[in-house]
Amino acid sequence: MRRAHLLGLGFMTPALIIVFLFFLAPVVLTAVFSFTSMSSGTGISGGAYEINEQTLRSLTDRGFPKAKSEKLGHDLYRIGEEGLGAVEADFGKAFADEIRAELSGELFEGRRDLERELKKLRSRPRSIRDLKKAADLFKRSVLNTRFESETAFLDGVGETGVELTADDQAVLVKTAYTGWSWTTANYELITSMASTWRAAKNTAFYVLLTLSFNVGFGLFLAITTFYLPKGQAAIFRAIWILPRILPPVLYVMMWKWLTWDTGFLSIFLSNFGVEPRNWMLNSDINAWVCIVLINGFVGASLGMILFSSALRAIPPSMLAASEVDGANRWQQIRHILLPQLQWPILFTTSYQTLSLLTSFDYIYLSTDGGPGRSTEVWALYTFHTALNNYGGVLQYGLGAALALVLVVIGIAASLFYLRLFKFNELVSQPRIEQ
């Protein structure tokens, strides 16, 4: 390699490191997570073995014999050294020794059986309550007990006296394992769950509507301010840039204040006998209108700036020429201005599509997907699934799979746009020639 190449590589290194750390690594990790069953239940490190009510139910679903799973759920009482030690500590050596002598090694199916036997002993405690307590000390149950390793778990199960075939054992171990495991179930879930389809539909709806509003309103602003006197145009542009430079939380707060049932809209409309209501979350349509407007006004300012500068690059003599040629305002916009905005419009459209696909901050802050989940877009759905929901069960694996779908769509769209723009040509040739 030539020295110059090395030098170039040297200069590129920081950028490469950044690309790797902040783009490639997260994507790769997301891809990895998406093939696991990680959730807040499993944790992200290893797991333990535990049988609980949930496990018992799923065991039956997976063909584990019902009789055996019922037995696993029952408490057993086995007279062993462990229990004897505890009895000695709580009720004295005499009682412990007597139990050891009379009942050592025996197994009872229920507490009552054991209690009955204990009552027969001479050095038993006098009160029934203490007797029950003593009996409990021999309770040996796998239910709700955590075992750190598979062997400990199987030993524990063995103590219950349930006979397991090899198949039973495999199912039991797999079901009782609380940690994460490798799986493709997330992707199967994505295609089968109704909620993902709803999120996909919401996203398409959101992107389409907001994009149209963004570009349309941006165009409208750019063209109207283009025809205004300079000073007024500057003021108007400044006003429409406000949503963009306002901190999102503040901006959305203002919207909430506007639409709350005790907010401006309600108070204002109550003068006309309209019932106060939450105008943002009152209905699906209201929520969508709010979402599109909130995002639309923010996005419109970007379009407006791009379009305005493109318009100002048009030589004044070209506008004069079109007027002399007989074109009225509308024809001038239609035949002269809009064709010259072709590239900025395409650029804004593609750029906004990508950012709208992945952004959900304003939705999160305003409706949080509500009412119900009617405005929950894919990105927000991912966020809710993986990181933040009311149920408290965070499904990291499923969330990662959802996120990866977005990444793939985003990359595909970017490649498509790059082709569409024929980037090299765009860079090498000015779009507004004279």
Next chain:
Amino acid sequence: MRILLDQFTKTFGATTVIDKMSLDIESGEMLALLGPSGCGKSTTLFAICGIHRMNGGRLLFGERDVTHLPSQMRNVGVVFQNYALYPHMNAFDNIAFPLMIRKMAKPEIERKVLAIAELVHIEGLLKRKPAQLSGGQQQRVALARALVREPDILLLDEPLANLDAKLRLEMRSEIRRIQQETGISAVLVTHDQVEAMSMADRIAIMDQGQIVQLAAPKDMYDEPVTDFVASFLGNPPIAFLQGTVEGKTIRLENSDIVLPLDAQAAKQGNGTPIRIGVRPEHFQPEHPVKISGKISFIEEQGREELFDVTLSNGMRLRSVQANGGAFRLGDEVSWGLAADKVLTFDPSGRRI
């Protein structure tokens, strides 16, 4: 069509750029608006086509008063200095634009565009975008676009300024040919006197928002009404000498040079200051009224030679002579003026 600009006034804010100017463009003539930069040529042009509103006066196209009509409603064709072609349309669509805007029928548009393209010799280029055309070709497209709707008047704002020397020469005669073939009234804005002289039927010389003189090129060259006009026309330019009338002679300032120009001297009273203007072709070795000086500058122009002769009082005369003279820089020479061609001006610059 006859175009009449009557008492036209134009102000930008507090500054009056053009004050009560009147201009009469005859039907079928090409009138050149000639003047130094900033004198208001473009402003006048933009007022005629309606891009600028007039602050006073009237504008008549024939009998029609168009003073308050927007440019869309006036029937004018304009060729802008930078051509102002629409970059996203090909040459055909550019030319067709004024017709398309009028919702003319497609076949009719096509017929007209092809006819006009033939007139300006760009039949083969109609499919190209402006960026794929040379400067001269763009110029022709702009001209075709201005002409295609058969305007009442054709306005050309420095149409040749962006072309190279050779193309400029070619387009000069082309524009003139096309204007004469169509018989359209035209206004040509230029600050190049050669252009104005060679293309226009009449020249209006402008200075600081006023028309100083309006005449045919030859008349204006021979009979300028002021020293400004005299100095603006002619290349190399006219040379001026300051002096005073002494009887039947003129004595040059700060010197004992006395010129026996009795015809000119007779126009002013004895002792009054006077300026005389001598064009280079009227200061030649063989002319009778001799005047001595030293050759201070020589410029070879191929076919002819240009000399600057500095007199003893520091004043300078210019002479253009056909090649072959054996004069050198620094030579003392005694060349003569053509007495009947010398122009005289009073101290305010007015011709006498």
